[in-house]
Amino acid sequence: MKLSLIFGILLAGTACGQELVSNADREIVFTSVNVIPMDRETVLKDQTVVVKSGRITALGESSKVKYGKNALIVNAKGKYLTPGWSEMHAHVPAVDDLGPMKEVLMLYLANGITTIRGMLGNAKHLELRDKVRKGVILGPNFYTTGPAFSGQTVKTAARGIELVQEEKAAGYDYLKLLPGLTKETFPGIAKTSKELGIGMVGHVSFSVGVWAAIDAGYSSIDHLDGFVEAITPGIDTLAEQETGLFGTWIAYSVDTTRIPALVKALKEKNIRVVPTQAIAERWLSPLPASTYEKDPDLKYMKPEDVKNWMNAKNGYANNAKFSKEHAEAFVNIHRKLILACQKGGVQLMLGCDAPQVLNVPGFATHHELKYLTLAGLTPFEALQTGTVNVADYLKKVDSGVIKTGNVSDLVLLNGNPLEDISQTKNIEGVMIGSKWLPKSYLQAELKKLEKQ
Numbered sequence: 001m002k003l004s005l006i007f008g009i010l011l012a013g014t015a016c017g018q019e020l021v022s023n024a025d026r027e028i029v030f031t032s033v034n035v036i037p038m039d040r041e042t043v044l045k046d047q048t049v050v051v052k053s054g055r056i057t058a059l060g061e062s063s064k065v066k067y068g069k070n071a072l073i074v075n076a077k078g079k080y081l082t083p084g085w086s087e088m089h090a091h092v093p094a095v096d097d098l099g100p101m102k103e104v105l106m107l108y109l110a111n112g113i114t115t116i117r118g119m120l121g122n123a124k125h126l127e128l129r130d131k132v133r134k135g136v137i138l139g140p141n142f143y144t145t146g147p148a149f150s151g152q153t154v155k156t157a158a159r160g161i162e163l164v165q166e167e168k169a170a171g172y173d174y175l176k177l178l179p180g181l182t183k184e185t186f187p188g189i190a191k192t193s194k195e196l197g198i199g200m201v202g203h204v205s206f207s208v209g210v211w212a213a214i215d216a217g218y219s220s221i222d223h224l225d226g227f228v229e230a231i232t233p234g235i236d237t238l239a240e241q242e243t244g245l246f247g248t249w250i251a252y253s254v255d256t257t258r259i260p261a262l263v264k265a266l267k268e269k270n271i272r273v274v275p276t277q278a279i280a281e282r283w284l285s286p287l288p289a290s291t292y293e294k295d296p297d298l299k300y301m302k303p304e305d306v307k308n309w310m311n312a313k314n315g316y317a318n319n320a321k322f323s324k325e326h327a328e329a330f331v332n333i334h335r336k337l338i339l340a341c342q343k344g345g346v347q348l349m350l351g352c353d354a355p356q357v358l359n360v361p362g363f364a365t366h367h368e369l370k371y372l373t374l375a376g377l378t379p380f381e382a383l384q385t386g387t388v389n390v391a392d393y394l395k396k397v398d399s400g401v402i403k404t405g406n407v408s409d410l411v412l413l414n415g416n417p418l419e420d421i422s423q424t425k426n427i428e429g430v431m432i433g434s435k436w437l438p439k440s441y442l443q444a445e446l447k448k449l450e451k452q
Contacts, residue, residue, distance in 0.1 A: 020435060020436070020441045024434040026071065027052045027068050027072070029048060029051070029071045033081045038387045051431060059404050082410070084112055084411050085112055087350060089274045089352065090119060090361065091119055091354065092116070106449060107449060108140050113365055114140050117143045120145065122146075128144075129143070141409070149163060151180020154189070161188040164192040177189075181207065186212070201221075211230065220393075224276075227262065228246060232255070245284065259340050263340050274349045275337075278353070281367070283313060286327035289317070292358050312357045313357060347389050349393060352365055366424050380418055387400040
């Protein structure tokens with residue numbers, strides 16, 4: 001069934017075997033379900049959750065909650081209901097065709113991701129955002145950056161200011177910063193973004209440095225970009241090409257006693273951090289490309305894309321500056337930085353930079369959750385990065401927590417992710433607003449998206 005035809009259709013059948021159900025006026029009821037509310041670390045057992053018109057209208061012990069006789073019943077006995085997750089460093093194709101964009105949106109939705117922030121946009125993304133909000137296109141709640149600010153697009157301070165003004169006027173949600181900005185071009189961008197109220201997100205240019213980025217009030221710093229450089233002695237004597245991507249070539253030489261000052265500065269400025277640890281643990285890890293050749297996620301990517309990813313992975317490993325020991329040091333210092341941010345009160349947000357080398361949209365977010373726990377976060381803390389932390393960041397007081405009155409962006413799981421974070425992959429269905437997407441529907445849609 002084409003996505004453009006499914007809205008407004010309500011198909012009969014048992015709750016576990018039906019197609020997508022979309023009817024804002026009909027109650028959808030999860031019975032005998034274990035609720036992970038996310039405002040506290042607990043499981044509310046044997047609950048009934050009632051959803052109508054995109055909102056949770058009732059929640060409580062199954063014996064006490066009432067609902068209409070025409071409600072669609074989802075028998076959720078033994079299953080776990082959690083808020084949908086947010087992917088805050090997503091990439092949606094920046095092309096003129098909505099078709100490839102809709103495919104990527106489905107990859108995210110099928111993995112329980114109900115909000116994404118697209119990190120490299122164009123004018124078509126504004127149209128996509130509008131159609132998602134109106135329900136014309138099925139997809140997660142969508143926030144978008146505009147075309148990137150980089151050394152290629154911003155040659156002068158005046159052009160940087162103009163570009164901020166243009167993107168604010170166009171209606172983008174955030175400004176995406178890439179490497180290549182300078183001490184001459186960055187200040188005007190930062191000043192104008194603050195004046196116009198549109199946040200800077202993404203990379204920290206080497207010439208700018210993380211301390212200046214913090215002082216400028218980034219909305220979020222992604223990839224821990226600039227963090228390794230900030231805690232490396234003698235960094236001012238090194239050229240950018242000597243440090244490697246995200247500091248890969250120098251991570252072994254960091255001074256970890258400098259981490260507390262960095263964390264303190266981030267906390268004081270209330271700057272969010274999107275670690276994208278999946279990049280470090282997969283692409284930039286000491287593991288060889290052969291480790292990932294049979295990764296089942298890759299079937300959703302075109303063969304030529306997979307080939308390019310493997311070439312990138314091999315290119316990293318074959319670089320003259322590469323060593324397994326230094327790669328391990330890079331992964332480990334990123335883990336230390338993530339845990340230090342968590343313990344220091346810096347708000348982490350879930351994101352993995354997919355599609356990127358060895359990271360498939362949607363599926364990579366589950367890898368990211370696992371990597372956050374490997375860094376030392378508890379499963380609950382890892383889940384917070386994609387729920388309550390993002391709700392706070394977006395100022396969506398009715399999101400990120402399961403409670404009466406909140407939006408019904410939900411994921412039904414077959415296992416408890418608080419005990420085993422890998423259970424986030426064990427999805428029985430996804431609720432996005434007033435639309436219920438059972439496992440059978442999600443699997444059918446994923447089958448259509450296989451490229452290999």
